[in-house]
Amino acid sequence: MKRSTRVLAATAAAALALTGVAAAATPANAAKKIKIAFVMGAVNDPFFNAMKVGAVAEAKAQGVDLLWKGDAQYSAATQLPIVKNVIATLGKGDGLVLIPTDGAALQASNDAAAKKGIVVANVDTQVGNLSKVLIQITGNNEDGGAKAAAAIAKAVGYKAGSTYEVVIGLTSATATTNVARLEGFKAAVAKDYPGLVIKDTAYSESNSQKAATNVETWLTKYPNLKGIFAIDGTNASGAAAALQSKGLVGKIALVGYDAYPANVDLIK
DSSP states (O other): OOOOOHHHHHHHHHHHHHHHHHHHOOOSSTTSOOEEEEEOSOTTOHHHHHHHHHHHHHHHHHTOEEEEEOOSSOSHHHHHHHHHHHHHHOOTTOEEEEOOSSHHHHHHHHHHHHHTTOEEEEESSOOSOOTTOSEEEOOOHHHHHHHHHHHHHHHTTOOTTOOEEEEEEESOSSOHHHHHHHHHHHHHHHHHOTTEEEEEEEEOTTOHHHHHHHHHHHHHHOTTEEEEEEOSHHHHHHHHHHHHHTTOBTTBEEEESSOOHHHHTTOO
């Protein structure tokens, strides 16, 4: 797996988003304390928990009330009612930091918050139309995907004219970060590593156990598998566990996005 600083960046990004929203938020009643809701993707994901560390610290520093909200499942179906309820509790001049699980599905809620006078930020993922969003914070996900392709090519000893079967584990087909990383990976493969053959993709809904099951299925289905691109931290954790259980560590290349502490410990 490839080392990165993304989890540390998540903490900083959450703090930066909260700072921006707090600075712009001005409640209609000057005596009223500002409330900022932070609606994230999946409550058990270490990436989002890293964000919580930054958000809690910055909320204390800014003197605002933080409402931390999310569900165990990474999906628009579970996130939408949470966002709806949050918007109902916030007033004009309060803030909403949103990590959309599906940019299209959350667009209307994002805009409804802004229409109510709530200051809106998007972090990590985003809605399609950012015109109602004060600030949007993410990384260069296309570049990250391209670097993952290069890392897998190096790990498998890529040679022009040879073919190498690879698979890709994602959290969601609608998370904009996942989509961008996948696009970056595919573009790099098409341009520089056409011998990397993408055999399959699967989704884990930010659940490492489901990610491990996906990899176990692939190991049976593709006996000539050479590489796995785990597009985020939970997929990397699940993929590592599956390879360990099958005694395949070092035999199948694994490139993982996000530097979860447990994943970093596995880098040799």
